[in-house]
Amino acid sequence: MAQVPQTFFDALAVRTWCSLALTALGRAREEIDAINVYPVADGDTGTNLYLTVESATTAVEAVFAGYETAPAAVRSPSLADAAHAMAHGALIGARGNSGTILAQLLRGMAQVLADEGETSHTDGDGLRLALRHAADSARQAVAHPVEGTVLSVASAAADAAAGTEGDCGTVARAAYRGACAALAATPAQLAVLEHAGVVDAGGRGLVAVLAALVETFTGEAPVFSGGAVHARGAAGSGPGTADCADTPGGADGPAFEVIYLLEAADPAVARLRQRLDALGDSLVVVGGDGLWNVHVHVDDAGAAVEAGVEAGRPYRIRITHFGAGDAHARGGERPVRERVQRAVVAVVPGEGLAGLYTEAGATTVLARPGEPPASGELVEAVRRAHAREVVLLPNDADLRHTAAAAAEQARSEGIRVALIPTRSAVQGIAALAVHEADRRFDEDVVSMTSAAGATRYAEVAVAERQSWTMAGICQAGDVLGLIDGDVAVIGADVTATAESTLDRMLSAGGELVTLVLGDDAPEGIAEHLETRVREAYLAVDTVVYRGGRQGALLLIGVE
Structure with missing residues (x-):
């Protein structure tokens, strides 16, 4: 069924766009993950983009929910409210290279849309300005911009929009067409893409987000031609190869990806950029107004975190090791990892318990105080467990609906998932203590459920x-x-x-x-x-x- 189009950019248009973009990335996630060869071939660009937009969507929905009990005269948030929420949600939920850049693109758009000065930015002119500011600010956030990436696609979208007169729908269509053309050209701009016979994965994700923007204002989603994905048709390349984001990677690239949120003043962040740039590559620092999202690839993860401590207060720190011999082997063949029969995925409230659960063999999702994981994060953890059967422990009564949605999504992907409604991490500990992967799945689930319920x-x-x-x-x-x-x-x-x-x-x-x-x-x-x-x-x-x-x-x- 066609989407009822929005006529101009208001809070409802922001809400609609976020929802449609999340749906579009959900459909394209596996395809985008599959074409991820740059800067590290870790096959997670689509997932990272999805989680970033999911966080933005959740923030926007929270703003609308806050107005449900308000007086009828102010029953809906303003464009500024919704745009700020979108940008903030994307910033705090940004994942990976491409997700971090997308967060800055959304922030750049929000800065124009939320400007409540004398000139309104809710029409086609405003959208053109927003796309231009988004592309420029994203490029400025990357320490060493590289052409043939999502940055090139964003700039091309802004250029195409700039040469178009009309309403938001007309401008969005022009931006989408410009982005598609730029995406098809990325293999000619970046050798690693040409060798793999694929387009940039981050740019492919941005095309999906812009398609959602077109649907928001026209009611019709443009059909992306899958043939553009493998633009060069390299021998042996197929849906399982791909690209990522913003800076070149080599066979001897850094060992760790480090991401954290940082509370810090602008001067301290300027010094932080210089220090991190000397430590590694793929440096992207986005944000402002005292809150930043920092992404870098380094060999010394501790030094990257220490640099954040010197600049301000880092938190939600994520460190991923680019293991030798796996998908991070920069351009090499990704070995097929055999699925285990059964695994346990658990949400845990602190680093100490995360270590305890990991030692017991569980795949963990860390829930920071006041920052519960989204369903997409739980689904990704289930996938990361790489098992045919998964026992999911939410360990929080407030996560029951989120966990149920994640379980349903994982089941649709062919994974057998049992959700045990643990309401505290101590119930999860009791369940994990009686877990036996060698017995029948149903028996194991019953035993774990009984142990949790008795606690x-x-x-x-x-x-x-x-x-x-x-x-x-x-x-x-x-x-x-x-x-x-x-x-x-x-x-x-x-x-x-x-x-x-x-x-x-x-x-x-x-x-x-x-x-x-x-x-x-x-x-x-x-x-x-x-x-x-x-x-x-x-x-x-x-x-x-x-x-x-x-x-x-x-x-x-x-x-």
Whole structure:
């Protein structure tokens, strides 16, 4: 069914565009991943672009949701609200080289669209300006721009739009046609693409995003010719080869990809660019107004992170090793990795637990405080596990719908997925403890589900605001003991509140207490609680783990 077209660029058009772009990238993801040979042939460009746009879409939807209860006169966000949300969501969710560049393209467009000066930027003229600013700002964000990449495709789209008069639909069509022509030309601009017989994967992704823009304003999606993907038709090349983004890679390229968000001032970021440029390649730094997304390929990942620490506060740090002999072998054949029969994928709230789960053989997705993973991130983790059967542990009650959507997507790809509705990481630990990959899948799932269900869970946290709870009214700064998701204890001291919470849990019996300490847990709290259990509950054992930066001060499990 044709999309009802938008007549000009407003908040609804931003929302529609993000939704259509996400759908388009979802359809093209595997194709784009398959043509990923540059700068590293890791086969994830399509996935990275999808996750970046998914984050942008989620941010825009959150803005619209916030207006649902507003007075009728202001029931919809402004264009500036929606554009800022799109740009911010893409920035914090950007993945990989191409995703980071796409985030800057969206930010560049948002800066024009959200400008509420005397001149309106909601018509065709505004879209032309937005496309031009997006292409220029993306090029400026890349330390060493290379032609034949997504940057060339973005510039060509802006050039084509600049020579077109008309409404947003007319301008979008011109930009799309210019981008398609530039994409087809990328193999002639970059030798690695010509050798593989493919076009740039990042540029192919941008074409999909621009096709969604055309559909937003015309109601009809242009049909991309698959023949343009393998423009050179090199012998032996096929849908399984491809390209990535912005700077050249060689056979002896850096060993690590490092990505992090950074809170820092402009002068510090300027110094950071210089330092990272000396450390490695594929450097892209996007953002502004105190928040940046940093992407670089280096041999010394620690030095790249330390440079961020010197510049400001880095967080959501992701380090990927380009393993020798695998897809990162720069232009070599990608070996076929045999699927294992069964794997466990788990969401974990802190680095400490991520290490624990990984040691137990699980594939982990790190959930930072206030930054839950999106469904696309969970799907990618399921794929990364490379198994025929996957047990998915969301470890958070609020992630049940996200995990269910991810499981359904993975099933559509032929992976057998069982979702165990774990509501806390301690329930996940109990489930993982009884996991046996050698027994029948259904039996394993039943055993893991039973172990998780037999584990009561609690957390100790600090109240952020005054609110009504099942235990009474709490004030900001009060210490809360939550059992099975409900506030059961309100106190002033962390250790005393934790002890009261644990006593309530053990009053119903138990054999094993699991304590997971957050970075901000008081010194000595674990020893105090272990002593309490040993003296008051003689037949109960206690195990203690360090959870890292997990949000809660303390997680408690009682089996």
